Amino acid sequence: MNSTDPKEYLTRREIPQLFEGLLNGLMYYRPEDPVDYLESCLQKVRELGGSEKVKWDTFVGPDKRNLPPLNGGQARRSFFRNVLPESCNFPYRRYDRLPPIHQFSIESDTDLSETAELIEEYEVFDPSRPHPKIILVIGGPGSGKGTQSLKIAERYGFEYISVGELLRKKIHNTSSNRKWSLIAKIITTGELAPQETTITEIKQKLMQIPDSEGIVIDGFPRDVAQALSFEDQICTPDLVVFLACDNHKLKERLLKRAEQQGRPDDNLKAIQRRLMNFKQNAVPLVSYFQEKGLIITFDADRDEEEVFDDISAAVDNKLFPAKEPVAGPSELDLSLILDAGEGAESTSDFEDQSEDIAPHSFGDDYLREELKKTKVIFVLGGPASGKGSQCEKLAHKYNLTYVYVADLLQNELTATSERSKLIKDLMQHGNPVPMDIILEILKDSISSSLGSTKGFLLDGFPCELRQAEEFECQLCTPHLVLYLDCPAEIMTTRVVRRSKVSHRNEVTTENVKRRLQIFYQGMEPLLTYYETKALLCKVSAERSPDQVFLQLCTSMDSLF
Template structure:
């Protein structure tokens, strides 16, 4: 069994979540006989109906559960501290924690210590490379480390989490798995000031992720994610933003007043959905996101460490005809996309092809992807999304739309795509039975001498259903989904898809013709 097959098996059987719940139970109770304790836990798993019924806190009794009180509890408070790298959030977090007697968690430091203590571990070696290049660590890994840290401090009255979340997907995942914060503090600072502070910190501390190339990368990631993240918490009435381009004590005084009013005043006091002054986090040459609408301005398009900046094409991408083509292995989505691209002048983008193409390049990113693929780990969604965005930008003006094949694979991919690029205009789901997909996939493997067997094929199909069901339901609720019966011949399915796209294009044309801007 290959590393990839082993990983797919573990994911399909929910083994990582099972192990996490067992470890949480062990950390909580510290039994004298861990073997006996684990045996009793596994018996409970059987009674519940299997690993898929197990949650992270299944083996933690209600009176010992650490995390629920965080979610608006009477005696325990929690809040996030966020801002660009170098905005001073670490310094301010420590001062706030000391002032109120809260526990301080630096997510960056948490990950760096884990990397240092498990340097021989293949997974953490890869994460170290990801962080050193300025990318975000895998989302689930970060959440798991935070949860385990929280389990170690069950009696704290409050917790300050520094440097988290970094994007909307992380915020949603934290709320789903742990809790909603009581307060989010955002420190806004100009990009130029952030660069100066990071480079100074690099000289003083020698942190590996403060090198020039990684710094540029981290700043670009921050600028892409900051406004959607602030907007997300504004809608929940949880965030307060501060100008961090000021004296440290002045910023601390303002934050302290806000924390006093929000967490320790009467229940009527609230943070309020105050607006983010985008000039605080964007330079004069950057795109300014005002009232969450784009204003086009020039942007310096630089490259570093093998990564090419896509510049500011956000508005153009958002207006593009973007069509997701979803389907399991053997559903025929690749073949259909090729024909559709020729007929309609669309650009067909396959995530697997983009990854293969990147692997053939000599960029730093290709080396990172190669290490990840060879270890059997999935390529981080942020890297896949970045490849997609770069490919889309390169075709703007030369295409009538984009057919994206193989993405999104799960709901968090869809949410990430919408926050960083935009919503698809149409989602085509090639719907056919598992038997049909299995038969087609095996026939294709035989003709190409692929080593996939029946068991592997069935596991891939089952994994597809598990990941795609929430995704399909999500797009059905947004009325963007169109299911196409893919049981017939390739020609019949193609004709059905064409009818759907023709109808979609007519509606788009009509909407454009009657747009107030065109009158």
């Protein structure tokens, strides 16, 4: 058997597509006798005319075709991990990885994950050798990431990867593909491409250059979730370069680039959305890398040669310690990200250029009037009831802005404002954050997205009746309240299991029960309040995530 036989055989026979269909059927129906069920499926394959006729939903049933592919579970990934056994003389087994094999792609109009689960199981770099030095270059749109990344790659003889160019090239080369057409629309509106797709493209590119001394990756990650995926599936970077630039400078550069290059994602609304996404994600992302001691921050408002000189000194210090140490900037100046401080430019200066784009901050009367034109949905539920994951899916499906109050407070703590100092002081003394401050933060978050969203999905708010009444008084009455009803025993088990995975030994069954007791004390009168207003929809959260999502969508469809 020659080295290409296994790959050619699997591809020619459409084996990955067959396995995907079988696994989706198993995960949906969960038959008592899986062997008997698989035998019936294989008989259906013969009747259809072979494995090439199988699709992801072939074994789900015609009445369930509106379901998304059930392809996110560990069972499927574990299954594919064993598709190529150790005994197979596959040339890349010594790397425990596969080369870029585009013909393995499991294409589906409704599945954006591509071969993410397949590729995820293989190491990108040869584990028997040191991996190339990895430098990530991040910053706002127009901060000079591309220019500086190319300069770094040229100076040190590293390979250069532009994630934006990777995606744009793939979109151009597969313009007739429905999935990539959808991704093109997502990027054109200023949103981030699906995470699984982006990681897959990066991994395939990296596997084409395994012998490089170093690699500079421009424009990735864009948020903490992408950073975690990169570390989990590829490696921990050796250095992260952050180019901090105020909004006024970013605005000028983007408008100039739009005139010169005409990139599809440089339209006015997309630029506004990209700036807003950057503003929301930058602080937690930079803080994450700061905690790991990986990031160095540079003022990118200056001349590009000045910036590059500082970057070169920092790279020499960090990656080539044998050289004489040179001092370089290292601390993040938060004022370069946040619109705080006297005279600071905010994105509102930029947004005012379009009457379709709402200003950054509003008076309460104006805000209440604007909220009448959109939808506000509360999603309530206890710890580990699944609110977060369901909110993310709902926000994506209905083009809503997902607002998680806990994240807003965490982001506020990284700011340098007087409000941030007050919150820190209160928390240090064990005092709760006053409701007025929480509502101020919520108003700021909602104001920043007005005019560019169909509505707002508030996760975990309100927690008690008084918060609900105050929200209605100052903002609006919600259009729908979704409650993920999950038994206390199941939530306790989930929280304890999750804490063990994250090695949080302080989380015990007893303190979870106390936490749930407090939750129910605030929740019971709140649910009664919304029930009397005919706004409450209870959904059983002990079912599978996909079943819960379908129930939630049934309620949401009545609003849209």
